[in-house]
Amino acid sequence: MEPHIFDARGIARRFRHAAFFGALGMLESGETMRFYNDHDPLPLLAKVSSLFGPQVVVEYQDKQPGSVVIDFHIT
Template sequence: MPATKPDTADPVIVDLRPMIPPERHATVFAALDALAPGATFVLINDHAPLPLLRRIEETWPDVFTVEFLQDGPVVWQVAITRSRG
């Protein structure tokens, strides 16, 4: 899945809700790999993605910042940005 370029105003949306669970993490990891420095994508999920966010931090320490845009109770939206450095 392509990610936004740093100069693109609108981030890519990665909506996990219609996916089966085995596809979800692989989709997010592919989006992270494709994310350019300074770019952001918004993850949408039907539950708080806390285990996934912990795994991202363990796998890529200090590479991504996370901002909760919507914190439930039905939909969670999380902006994930790759650091510029």
């Protein structure tokens, strides 16, 4: 199954977290969201961990200055 794409780079910063959590919350078990961002979103990852725990598996696909790609797998 192809991952659902979420490109945070095109969303105003003040709306990014709300949009991200809205999209993540819509995923069903077995689905993946591929997240594109211009920086490593460490506070976002901490919040994902605290809200979802092991239900969401985080896997970096690419991590370079100015370009980060992360897969969020729903278990």
